[in-house]
Amino acid sequence: MNWVLAANIGLSFVAVPITVAVCYAAWRRRSAPGILSFFLMMANCSVWVISDFLSTLGPTERVAFAWQIPIRMSAVSLLPLFFLAFSLEYTGNSAWLRPRRFVWLTILPIISQVLIWTPLHPQFIRSIEFAHIGPFFLRQGATLGPWFPIHRAYSYALVGVSLLLLFAQIFRSFHFYRRQAIILFLGMLLAVSANAIANLSIPQLGGTVAPWLDWTLASFTISGIAWSWALFRVRFLDVMPFALDAVFDSMNDAAIVLDSAGRIADLNPAASWLLGRTRMEAVGVALPEVAEDIAAVVDRLDLPGQRAEIAVGDRVLELRISPLDGPRGVVGRLAVLRDVTERVQLTRELDAYARTVAHDLKNPLTVVAGYVEVIQTSGVPLDQQTQGYLARIADTSNTMARIINELLLLARVRNVAQVKTTQLDMARIVANVVERFGSEIQRTGAEIVGPPAWPSARGYGAWVEEIWANYVSNALKYGGTPPRVEIGATENSNTVRFWVRDHGPGMSDEASVRVFKEFERLNGEHAEGHGLGLSIVTRIVRKLGGEAGVTTKLGDGCTFWFTLPRDRDVST
CATH class of the missing domain: 3.30.450.20 (PAS domain)
Incomplete structure (x- = not known):
């Protein structure tokens, strides 16, 4: 008999800390949806195993009995109710927890509590027999009252419904949550099965299944390990399927x-x-x-x-x-x-309007620029003031032409559903951009530094050239005096990241977020611009399956970058 006592005390030393630890973890997360019912369930499990352990310690039979009734039996009668509440909430059936429904389920457990905590407790359990082994008391049997069979039948009914809910959740869940549901179901099934064996072990009921072993305590030990695994390995208390379902369905x-x-x-x-x-x-x-x-x-x-x-x-x-x-x-x-039907339709209407306006402006603008060129090259003597006016008209015409061309490009990019990409000759594309800005590079004394070879990427050449043109143009404007512009590329596993680095004043974090939006300008007070260029870059890069952005720090320049899908390991 001494080894039986040692086995039960040993189980208590394992079951008590496990159930208390899981209970404490649930308490710390009690404000999260669905956790409170699990905490109440684990709190009753903890009371159950602790009272069993303290009952064994005595020190008198009267004290041992007090730990059994009312304390242990109070937890026993409430546990199935909280198990059902948890199962309903975990499986997304929380509508059954509304007071007008759930209150009916509490009637029999409330009656049990009244009987347990009052002198009427013999109606629940008349007496409990203990074996006195040294200073310890080992529970060996009980004389049941007339209410106990009602309590037991009702409790098993609640537990049966709870297990069915968890079992059904296994087949409704997707992978990660299925593992959660399986662990919880098996842990609960083990505890319930062991409790059923414990009831069958009561000698007064003719039980012969190892009456010396506290089966429920043994099951709580193993179930506690399963619940701990669910808690710490599959993050049971952090991610609940019913919460995902609520967001998913809404x-x-x-x-x-x-x-x-x-x-x-x-x-x-x-x-x-x-x-x-x-x-x-x-x-x-x-x-x-x-x-x-x-x-x-x-x-x-x-x-x-x-x-x-x-x-x-x-x-x-x-x-x-x-x-x-x-x-x-x-x-x-x-x-x-x-x-996005409405958004696409509005965008198409806006782009159609932009194309119409751009085309309507382009013809008279071409006429104005043509007349200016005729006057400037006619050989007619002009005073210095008139020459200045003509030069200003020509510059303004060129600026308006760039704006119109960018509006047309923006409209084209937004209206192309799919782009046929090819392997890019990036060296030629960059050379074209440098040639385009040749006069400005010469005027400002800018230095452009590039790599000897370029990694290969896929894209649409004309559009990629516009990306480089926008980035290089900004670097020439804001890259210091004289501007020093570094361009290069970095290969990643699936993409190539191209970049343009200047050594100008840089930008704040707020400005770096706004700069890729339409009609935002890097520095509205000190530089020309209309705020379309970088927004066009964003749209082009997205169409080509890449991303665009900027890395910057005030006083330390800017690095504008974009990514494109990688082609193969060759250089151009």
Whole structure:
């Protein structure tokens, strides 16, 4: 009998710290949705195992009995109720926790509490038999009252519903949350099964299944390890599936979760409406069978964060793809589709208006510039003031021509759905840009430093030349006196990052965020400009599957950069 006592005390030494630790972790996160019910459940588990342990320590049979009734049995009667509350909340069925519904489930546990904490406790358990081993008291059996069978049947009913909810959640969850649900389900199932064995072990009920072992205490030890694994390994208290479901289902954008084989693992109501399939009809089906046009674009977007526009009927959808990572790598993808029909239509109307205005301005502007050139080259004697006026008219005409050309380029970029890219001859493109600014480089005494060779990338040559032209133009304006402009490239795994560095005054963090927006200027007081150039860069780079940005620090110059998809390991 001494080794039986040692086994039960040993189990207590393991079960108590585990359940208390999980309870404490839940308490620290109690303000998060769904955690309070788990904390209350674990608090009752902790009271259960602690009271069992203290009952064993005595020091008298009366004290041992007091730890059993009312303290231990109070936790026993409340635990199934909080288990159900947690299961309802964890599986997204929290509507059943509304007071007008849940209050009916509390009636029998409240009656049990009244019986346990009052002189009526013999109606619950009449007596408990202990084996006195030295200074310790080992619980060996109990004489049950008439209310106990009612309590037991009701408790197992609540627990059964809770286990069914968790079991169903296993098949409704996607990978990461499925692991959570499996661990929680198995931990709870073990505890419930052990408690059932413990009840069958009561000699008064004819039980013969190891009556010397505290089966519930043993199960709490193993279940506590499982709950600890769920807590610290699969971040159970940090990410709850019902919270994800609430956000997922309330999204206005259509969201489709794809597994590694390209099958639909889940979709929200917006996606269900878009595809014309219910969740039950769509889950498990390959995406091409449901939406072939969307599937074709999804397969084409192989880089995270890439976007594409899809025409579906009379609507235009913007598609974004994000990888879903698991412990062993990518386990699926999330496709989000946003209806951008109105935005696209407004943009097209704006671009059409810009093209019309630009063309209408271009013809008279060409006439003005032509007449100025005729007068300047006619050989007619002009005084110095008139020559100054003509030079100013010519400069203004050239500036307006650049603005018009950039408006036309911006309109063209926004209206091209797909761009056919080729391997770029970056050395030639950069040489063309340097030649374009030859007179300004000579006038300012600027120095442009570049690499001897360029890594190969893919893009559309004419547009990439405009990117370089905008960056070099800004560097010549703001790159110091005289300007020193460094250009270069850095190869990454899938992209090439091209950059232009100046040695000017730099920018603040706020300015570096605004500078790529339309009609924003780097320095409105000291430099010419209309704020279109860098916004055009952003649009071009996005169309080509890259990114654009600036790295800067006040007083330390700027490095403007853009990325393009890498072609192959050759240099130009």
